[in-house]
Amino acid sequence: MDQRFLDPSVLAGISSLDLLAKTVVDGFVAGLHRSPDFGFSQEFAEYRAYSPGDDLRHIDWNLFARTERMYLKRYRGETNSQLTILLDASNSMQYTSGPPAKMDYARFIAASLFYLAIKNQRDAAGLIVFDDEVREYIRPSTRVGQLSRLFAGLERAEPHARTNFANPLRHFQNFLHRRGIAIIISDFYEDPETIVHTIEPLRYQGHEVVLFHILDPQEIRPVMKGSAIVVDLETDQKIEVVPDYVKTTYRAKVDAHIEELRTRTLAAGMDYQLLVTDQPLDESLRRYLTLREAGN
Amino acid sequence: MGFLAPWFLGGLAALGVPVFVHLLRRHITTPRPVSSLMFFEKGIQSSTRHHKLRYLLLFALRSALILLLVLAFANPFVRRAAAGANDRLLLIVLDNSFSMRAGTRFADAKQQALSTLAAKPHGQKAQIMALGGQLEVLTQPITDDTQLRAALESVQPGDGHANFGDLGRAIRTLSETNPAPIDLHLFSDMQRSAMPANFADMVFPSAVKLVLHPVAKGAAEPNWTVESIDAPAQLQDPKDPKRSKVDAVIAGFNTPAATKSVSLLVNGKVIATRKVDVPANGRATVNFAPLSIEYGFNRCEVRIEGGDAFPADDAGVFSVRRSDPERVLFVHAGNDTRSPLYFGAALGAAAQSSFILQSVAAEQSTDLDPSKFAFVVLSDTVTLPSIFEHTLAQYIAKGGSVLIALGTSAAHHEKIPIWDAAVKDARDYARTGAPATMGQVDFSFPALAQADPGRDNGGWADIKIFYSVVVDPGQARVAARLTDGTPLLLDKQIGEGHVLLLTTGLDNLTNDLPLHPLFVAFVDQTARYLSGNERLSGSRPVDSYVQLRAGTEAAGSAGSVEVIDPDGKRPLSLSEARTMQSYRLDRAGFYQIRFANGRDAVIGVNPDRRESDLEPMAPDVQQLWSGSSTGAGQLTAAAAPVASNKQPFSLWWYVMLLAMVVILAETALASNYMGTQREDI
Numbered sequence: 010m011d012q013r014f015l016d017p018s019v020l021a022g023i024s025s026l027d028l029l030a031k032t033v034v035d036g037f038v039a040g041l042h043r044s045p046d047f048g049f050s051q052e053f054a055e056y057r058a059y060s061p062g063d064d065l066r067h068i069d070w071n072l073f074a075r076t077e078r079m080y081l082k083r084y085r086g087e088t089n090s091q092l093t094i095l096l097d098a099s100n101s102m103q104y105t106s107g108p109p110a111k112m113d114y115a116r117f118i119a120a121s122l123f124y125l126a127i128k129n130q131r132d133a134a135g136l137i138v139f140d141d142e143v144r145e146y147i148r149p150s151t152r153v154g155q156l157s158r159l160f161a162g163l164e165r166a167e168p169h170a171r172t173n174f175a176n177p178l179r180h181f182q183n184f185l186h187r188r189g190i191a192i193i194i195s196d197f198y199e200d201p202e203t204i205v206h207t208i209e210p211l212r213y214q215g216h217e218v219v220l221f222h223i224l225d226p227q228e229i230r231p232v233m234k235g236s237a238i239v240v241d242l243e244t245d246q247k248i249e250v251v252p253d254y255v256k257t258t259y260r261a262k263v264d265a266h267i268e269e270l271r272t273r274t275l276a277a278g279m280d281y282q283l284l285v286t287d288q289p290l291d292e293s294l295r296r297y298l299t300l301r302e303a304g305n
Numbered sequence: 306m307g308f309l310a311p312w313f314l315g316g317l318a319a320l321g322v323p324v325f326v327h328l329l330r331r332h333i334t335t336p337r338p339v340s341s342l343m344f345f346e347k348g349i350q351s352s353t354r355h356h357k358l359r360y361l362l363l364f365a366l367r368s369a370l371i372l373l374l375v376l377a378f379a380n381p382f383v384r385r386a387a388a389g390a391n392d393r394l395l396l397i398v399l400d401n402s403f404s405m406r407a408g409t410r411f412a413d414a415k416q417q418a419l420s421t422l423a424a425k426p427h428g429q430k431a432q433i434m435a436l437g438g439q440l441e442v443l444t445q446p447i448t449d450d451t452q453l454r455a456a457l458e459s460v461q462p463g464d465g466h467a468n469f470g471d472l473g474r475a476i477r478t479l480s481e482t483n484p485a486p487i488d489l490h491l492f493s494d495m496q497r498s499a500m501p502a503n504f505a506d507m508v509f510p511s512a513v514k515l516v517l518h519p520v521a522k523g524a525a526e527p528n529w530t531v532e533s534i535d536a537p538a539q540l541q542d543p544k545d546p547k548r549s550k551v552d553a554v555i556a557g558f559n560t561p562a563a564t565k566s567v568s569l570l571v572n573g574k575v576i577a578t579r580k581v582d583v584p585a586n587g588r589a590t591v592n593f594a595p596l597s598i599e600y601g602f603n604r605c606e607v608r609i610e611g612g613d614a615f616p617a618d619d620a621g622v623f624s625v626r627r628s629d630p631e632r633v634l635f636v637h638a639g640n641d642t643r644s645p646l647y648f649g650a651a652l653g654a655a656a657q658s659s660f661i662l663q664s665v666a667a668e669q670s671t672d673l674d675p676s677k678f679a680f681v682v683l684s685d686t687v688t689l690p691s692i693f694e695h696t697l698a699q700y701i702a703k704g705g706s707v708l709i710a711l712g713t714s715a716a717h718h719e720k721i722p723i724w725d726a727a728v729k730d731a732r733d734y735a736r737t738g739a740p741a742t743m744g745q746v747d748f749s750f751p752a753l754a755q756a757d758p759g760r761d762n763g764g765w766a767d768i769k770i771f772y773s774v775v776v777d778p779g780q781a782r783v784a785a786r787l788t789d790g791t792p793l794l795l796d797k798q799i800g801e802g803h804v805l806l807l808t809t810g811l812d813n814l815t816n817d818l819p820l821h822p823l824f825v826a827f828v829d830q831t832a833r834y835l836s837g838n839e840r841l842s843g844s845r846p847v848d849s850y851v852q853l854r855a856g857t858e859a860a861g862s863a864g865s866v867e868v869i870d871p872d873g874k875r876p877l878s879l880s881e882a883r884t885m886q887s888y889r890l891d892r893a894g895f896y897q898i899r900f901a902n903g904r905d906a907v908i909g910v911n912p913d914r915r916e917s918d919l920e921p922m923a924p925d926v927q928q929l930w931s932g933s934s935t936g937a938g939q940l941t942a943a944a945a946p947v948a949s950n951k952q953p954f955s956l957w958w959y960v961m962l963l964a965m966v967v968i969l970a971e972t973a974l975a976s977n978y979m980g981t982q983r984e985d986i
Contacts, residue, residue, distance in 0.1 A: 101340035101341050102340075104338060104339065104340040111340070196340055196341075198340060198341035198343050225340075228339075228340060237336075237337045238336040238337065239336065239337045239338070239339045239342065239345060240336040240337070240338050240339065241339060241340075241341055241342040242338050242339065242340055242341075243340075243341065244342070246342055247336055248342060248345060248346075248347045249347060250345050250346070250347070254345075254346060255345075258346065259344050259345065262344040263344055266343075266344070
């Protein structure tokens with residue numbers, strides 16, 4: 010796999026989401042092996058000698074006519090799924106300790122997933138941008154121009170306002186009728202119990218729900234040499250903190266938060282993935298494909 | 306306390322800088338954004354207190370740094386009590402010059418010095434010196450009274466001539482190396498003749514307090530002395546009326562006119578007595594002739610009979626060596642008859658000459674033994690029989706001397722025999738039409754010595770040189786040069802002997818030197834220098850030096866020297882006898898010396914006759930001297946002004962040291978602070 014094209018710091022230099030997504034997905038796919046599972050869809054895979062018990066409908070009679078031997082035509086397994094990405098566009102997502110910002114990283118992931126879904130998997134893909142309300146909804150579709158619409162939606166998703174999971178998620182259930190994959194990209198600065206409780210109904214509807222937890226390295230292991238005033242990006246509240254607290258208590262709290270979110274998410278039958286903005290994007294793509302395989 | 310440069314205190318205005326930076330300027334802290342305060346807790350009180358404390362500490366350090374720098378430039382000082390009695394160095398200088406032998410001067414001086422030493426506080430450091438012909442340092446600054454007393458007791462009257470100028474120079478040097486103030490007690494007869502020509506030479510530094518202890522009381526007593534003796538050092542014929550005579554000058558100091566009886570003693574026997582009328586405070590010459598002496602060394606003495614206040618200076622000693630005239634070997638080219646003629650005539654005409662010239666052609670010199678001659682002259686003989694050249698080289702190495710004169714033949718040969726150097730060039734000034742003249746003459750060189758050369762370069766300016774050979778001087782001493790820089794007379798020491806090189810001839814063809822009267826004096830002085838007889842007898846003053854062996858000789862490569870002092874003792878140890886280059890004649894009387902080249906000498910040594918003038922320095926001069934360093938006279942020296950006990954002590958060094966420490970602390974604290982600033986941004 011060409012990690013260079015998946016490195017966030019490299020991707021931050023690419024302005025076009027289209028190109029970025031193509032770069033990421035092509036780089037990712039180029040390193041994948043073909044799936045060993047075969048189906049009977051339209052994409053021909055190989056011939057196999059007939060053995061008793063095989064469905065006679067799959068025998069290639071033309072070949073039988075020429076060779077008087079019975080072979081079964083095998084096709085690569087292929088299904089259509091629906092991908093909906095729920096993107097958190099609250100103010101906290103604009104935090105960065107170095108390129109890319111969490112919001113940009115989330116856009117990269119979303120764009121790459123859209124590209125992978127529509128171009129490679131021929132899945133329907135949709136987007137919901139939310140903060141404390143649903144700001145934009147692009148319904149899942151495979152129509153021509155859907156990818157461009159999705160990218161435009163991502164471009165428009167600038168962070169502002171606060172995160173509030175309760176409000177927008179009430180609407181999610183109204184938007185997502187058909188079962189599919191729902192990927193929620195957020196920094197999840199909320200009580201894990203509230204998050205899971207809010208998202209859980211999606212799972213009940215039969216969606217495969219994945220939580221992509223985007224965090225900056227400085228949010229997990231912040232380095233602070235002296236006392237400093239910190240300001241909340243969403244509330245503008247300022248407090249003064251001391252390095253000893255950051256070094257010990259803060260890190261413990263963050264670790265506990267991540268662990269609790271992971272545990273509760275998995276317990277609710279959903280998937281969880283922590284993505285740190287200095288890590289390559291391939292993990293998120295791999296997780297999507299895995300889910301897709303599992304769901305079909 | 307005060308400031309030596311108070312105008313630098315204006316720099317205190319710079320204190321406004323840290324005041325502005327820390328107190329007046331508002332601190333702008335850029336808040337650090339975070340995604341959420343969900344996991345943060347306030348730590349306001351502790352961090353603010355931490356910040357304020359650090360800022361105040363930094364402010365204090367910066368203010369202190371500026372304050373210290375300003376103070377350092379202003380040079381603060383405190384008045385500190387001057388060194389106490391125990392911090393002062395007691396320096397006792399005892400005069401043991403020849404004049405201290407008069408009467409009870411030396412005993413009185415030593416007694417007074419011992420009393421002064423005994424009165425010294427136990428913990429005070431003291432040092433003992435003896436002022437004779439040289440200033441002898443007998444102890445280092447120590448507190449051991451026993452050792453100091455022993456050193457003082459060991460001082461004996463000497464025969465040297467004291468010089469207060471030497472004392473001044475030594476004390477000035479001592480004062481530079483020894484920071485403690487010095488109390489100098491000088492026990493002396495304060496002879497006027499011991500004063501240097503320049504009074505400033507005997508002035509001491511301000512840290513030295515001079516206390517004079519004159520031992521000569523009242524007016525100087527009458528004293529007659531043998532001031533000088535004019536006698537031949539070497540004599541061939543006692544009946545020679547020109548040379549066989551002794552002229553002695555009898556001088557009186559503070560004396561009335563008197564008729565003195567003067568005797569001449571040879572080897573302890575009175576051979577003649579003369580009456581001489583010496584005027585008041587005047588001089589008279591007494592003549593003894595002929596001088597009846599035996600072969601070998603004769604120890605002679607001129608003595609004033611009758612005695613006076615200072616009998617030790619009533620006699621003058623000298624030695625006369627009687628020998629047959631010595632032969633001089635003159636080797637010349639076969640066709641050269643002028644050189645031996647001129648040189649022989651000059652040698653015979655010299656007043657003090659005692660040489661017989663034996664001239665021989667170079668070809669006939671094979672079987673000659675140079676050691677039988679006083680010295681050898683090679684006149685334009687660039688080729689010598691190899692046997693003779695080898696013999697001659699050995700003769701020089703053992704102490705023989707050779708004069709080489711280079712004529713026109715030298716230019717045709719590359720190498721000069723014996724001299725061991727090549728001929729670089731030959732200058733034929735006659736062809737150019739302008740003969741060369743003498744440019745530089747070293748009148749300190751024995752063969753050219755003249756007391757008062759005058760404006761005509763001692764007569765050498767009239768000499769015309771028509772032909773000269775250019776020789777690389779190398780290690781040789783150049784005694785004379787022509788106007789174009791060509792060396793004319795060079796002297797080189799080879800082994801124990803000397804080789805004198807004249808780069809022109811001894812005839813009247815290459816120069817007109819033989820035609821001048823100066824030639825006779827030159828030949829006479831050269832002969833005496835080369836024969837070395839001058840230093841084997843005669844008389845010398847006390848504290849003069851005798852060269853025992855050649856300076857170029859490797860240590861231990863030749864035989865040892867032997868010195869027997871006037872008491873009949875051998876003052877040199879065995880190792881000194883093998884290595885010592887020169888010896889100081891520090892006692893009056895006859896020294897018997899055997900040099901490294903095997904030649905014997907008997908030298909009469911007389912004290913400096915300035916010591917015979919017992920007139921002390923005028924009281925006002927003594928007062929001036931003792932007050933020159935402290936600004937007060939001897940009488941008031943004991944009650945030194947109280948103000949002088951407090952001396953300013955500069956503190957700038959300590960202030961700078963403190964400032965350096967503050968700089969380091971400020972740097973460490975500020976860098977820590979700057980690190981926090983980067984974190985905030």
